[in-house]
Amino acid sequence: MKLEGMTALSLGAKTVLNSATELEAALRFIGETRYHSLHPFHKLLHGGKLNKGQVQAWALNRYYYQSTIPIKDAVVISRFRDRNIRVEWRHRIEDHDGNIGSEGGIERWLKLTEGLGLDTAYVESTEGILPATRFAVEAYVHFVRDKSPLEAIASSLTELFAPNLHEERISGMLAHYDFVNPDIMSYFSRRLTQAPRDASFALDYVKAHAKTPEQREAVCNALIFKTNVLWVQLDALYHAYVEGHIPPGAFVPKAN
């Protein structure tokens, strides 16, 4: 399936999705053409083309995204009167927050930033992240609060495309960077099993609950929105740390 007329914001007027099968094909096309696995910054990151300071900047900024996900998921849960969905969605918060005495995704991410030599208190303060990172991540929380519950679930569908990216990232970063080891990459290895379960639930949900062409369009636009949330973060990293335009007050890597 090829989607004509997709804009930065939406599927565009030309596309009418008449079935769940067409919806899934459209969602997969959006992933193939808009997911941040295609972004030049990831090519540099996975190909060993970044220096340690640039990898630090990526991990520092991405921490804000990671640490906001359970907040986003708590908002998603709050949108549903249906207890079954709340129960199904709840494990996502646990995946990231862990439990007393057992680590979650956020702690695994801090292992990465600590392993890269960043001070954990500075990372957790988020004082040095790029303003564009903050705006993009907060847009995700506002989206799941302000849009329909169907769109809130649909915006998580980038997870359909995450495992391939994580596999490429683990192998690429371990192969190319002497400051990376399997232990600090444990966030990604763990997500290889978590993301597919989450993605298949969300995909089944939107296929079953988007019953009209308008609802299917809204589902696709929610995924386009989410691909923008991810893409904007990498554009900002590329502009600041590859092209060298670091905005006022943001993290400045020590000379490598």
Add this chain to the structure above:
Amino acid sequence: MKLEGMTALSLGAKTVLNSATELEAALRFIGETRYHSLHPFHKLLHGGKLNKGQVQAWALNRYYYQSTIPIKDAVVISRFRDRNIRVEWRHRIEDHDGNIGSEGGIERWLKLTEGLGLDTAYVESTEGILPATRFAVEAYVHFVRDKSPLEAIASSLTELFAPNLHEERISGMLAHYDFVNPDIMSYFSRRLTQAPRDASFALDYVKAHAKTPEQREAVCNALIFKTNVLWVQLDALYHAYVEGHIPPGAFVPKAN
């Protein structure tokens, strides 16, 4: 006054503001060091270094900011039980929306985009703007809704620094671009008289109502937030249209 330890997000822990005079000095220092008049994209825009397509991209994206301001100001009004403040703030909506039969700032901005050769329906659709523009502008609306009324007013204080920028813009763009004329620049000439009135009210308000160092810090952080809202928009334009990394589905200028 020099502020040490200002981050991308905040004034930092080192600064304690003990009076309204110190608050105003800090606000002016933030403007001198963080206002987007300092951004490289503005140097190019005002210096005649951009081609018509790049100026179109700026006007197209900035339209989303302009057209969101009355929505932002309606949210600000909604935060106040004090009728006097609502009455004072109301004219800002009128400045941008105009009245039946009289144009406001948004129509003046559409004169600019139309004068630059952009289709008004496309501009109004906002389908082609950079996702980073959308996230930054929407962050401003969320900020005035979610923060304190004092911070909501403080976030408007970038207007203290706008007149100098607008004068530089009017003279620079008229001098350098044959596709710019005084009529399509009427938005900026009109703001030369509107912005100072608005800014002086907001400055007097925060000086009178921020009574503790903590409140003065919150006022400064609101202004830092707002400078980020503006800076992020120009970073995104620079990355997409100067360095040539246009994100998927965003406006692509016709070859000049």
